[in-house]
Amino acid sequence: MSRTFYVTTPIYYVNDVPHIGHAYTTLAADVLARYKKLKGYEVFFLTGTDEHGQKVEKAANTAGETPLELADRVVKRFQGLWEKLDIQYTDFIRTTQERHKKGVSHIFTKIMAQGDIYLGEYEDWYCTPCETFWTETQLIDGKCPDCNRPVDKLKEESYFFRMSKYQEQLLAHIEANPDFIQPKSRRNEIISFVKEGLRDLSVSRTSFNWGIPVPGNEKHVIYVWFDALTNYITALGYPDEQSAFKTFWPVDVHLIGKDILRFHAVYWPTFLMAAGLPVPKKVFAHGWWTVEGQKMSKSLQNVVEPNMLVDRYGIDAVRYFLLREVPFGLDGDFSHAALVHRINSDLANDLGNLLNRSTAMVNKYFDGVLPAPGPQTELDTAFREKTEAMVRQLDACMDELAFSKGLQAIWEVISAGNKYIDETAPWALAKDPAKREYLGTVMYTLLEAQRIVHLVLSAFMPRTSAKALGYLGWTEPCREEDLAWGRLAPGTLIVKAEALFPRIEEKEEK
Ligand code: MSP
DSSP: OOOEEEEEEEEEETTSOOOHHHHHHHHHHHHHHHHHHHTTOEEEEEEEEEOOSHHHHHHHHHHTSOHHHHHHHHHHHHHHHHHHTTOOOSEEEETTSHHHHHHHHHHHHHHHHTTSEEEEEEEEEEETTTTEEEOGGGOBTTBOTTTOOBOEEEEEEEEEEOGGGGHHHHHHHHHHOTTSEESHHHHHHHHHHHHTOOOOEEOEESSOOOSOEETTEEEEEEOHHHHHHTHHHHTTTTTOTTSHHHHHOSOSEEEEEGGGHHIIIIIHHHHHHHTTOOOOSOEEEEOOEEETTEEOOTTTTOOOOHHHHHHHHOHHHHHHHHHHHSOTTSOEEEOHHHHHHHIIIIIIIIIIHHHHHHHHHHHHHHTTBOOOOOOOOHHHHHHHHHHHHHHHHHHHHHHTTOHHHHHHHHHHHHHHHHHHHHHHOHHHHTTOGGGHHHHHHHHHHHHHHHHHHHHHHTTTOHHHHHHHHHHTTOOSOOOGGGGSTTOSOTTOBOOOOOOSSOOOOGGGOO
């Protein structure tokens, strides 16, 4: 049976254009998806857009468009950016699609039919930008506790989901599955939240129209979060349980930002429990990016536009930086200086130089024909073992979504490679005909280690890796077994590499 892996990003609201916050989650999902493919998994990687709700309706009114016109326009911005960032998703779901609306109506009807959705009356505080209801006691100084913006009092007839009924079942699940909510600090927050008591949740609105109608009562539209969360199964073909749904549900990991954890770790699992469906295996909440030390916001005019970053620094540098700079799960700060520093030191200096030096030497000493390895010393075995250990470490890191730590492990091999050159001093070996076979060992070890480095790096920096593997004469598609040592055949033609990353003048960057 083939191993499967299903990873999702949040579906993005179309009332805003994409920024690095959105790019971050999508990129992480892409890296994970590519890595799992490399390891032989059958992968489903889902992203998409969240197009219903009051927020989108308001934005469309302001723009003088219908909500769908707005969505059609903004969705292209997201899809264009994903193409530009080399994101290889399997499917892109829009909540305005028929397949989605059908699935949402189905699950809503099913939960209602069994009595876990009922009609009642609502009176509470509502934060429109967050599309969230708050009780009086949750407000901070009368404002939304999440975004500190003013809230409105809403009283309306509403359908309610009997979330309270699932409190114990959810708690038991969280406690029995330590990996379900990550990172750990966030898991603790959710446990306290659930222990405080779950109230029934309002899951319909009558105050606006832009949404999926409640089946059988068209005065109501389904609450945007109930609608949005369901995308993770409707995209797989739910309610047709013989579709991709059968193969890929429950999801291996929902990647999200920390601000939307409660929706994914409390609301969503309880909806699924009510519908009699398995809950996600893992929900991972990453941190937020600030920009040059400040919160990113339209009013501060400091929103970092990923298109601009790619035009300025190149796709792979941006992909590398975002995942390397900050441990996934923690908050981080974006600055041009930090990005340029990473490009110059990690990419141009360490990674690029190692490839240049070694491919140049094979050309100089062996006319570009990879020699067979000869006798081994401790230096060669140690370097080889370090490379092999990295492959295992990286695997563990990817399971923990520790992208930065994984990249660090790869870079330790790169630094060890540069050091290995200094220690073996191939230029000296080349002068002594008696050392020619050992020179072969050094060249082989260097290039074989880099073949493995670039195979695993292909998940992070696909273009750079493809280029580097080309110089190394590796034209095979990447398969898991190719991560083993010794697959690069002696006799392979090695091309002298051009600089992978040109250095950038540091002082120019602001
Ligand atoms: N539509 C909902 C998600 C529904 S999922 C069923 C939504 N959309 S959003 O467009 O507002 O936000 C999407 C994601 O962007 C969230 O995961 C959020 O954490 C992330 N980010 C927004 N700003 C961010 C930063 N400054 N830094 C990192 N991520 C940020 O919420």
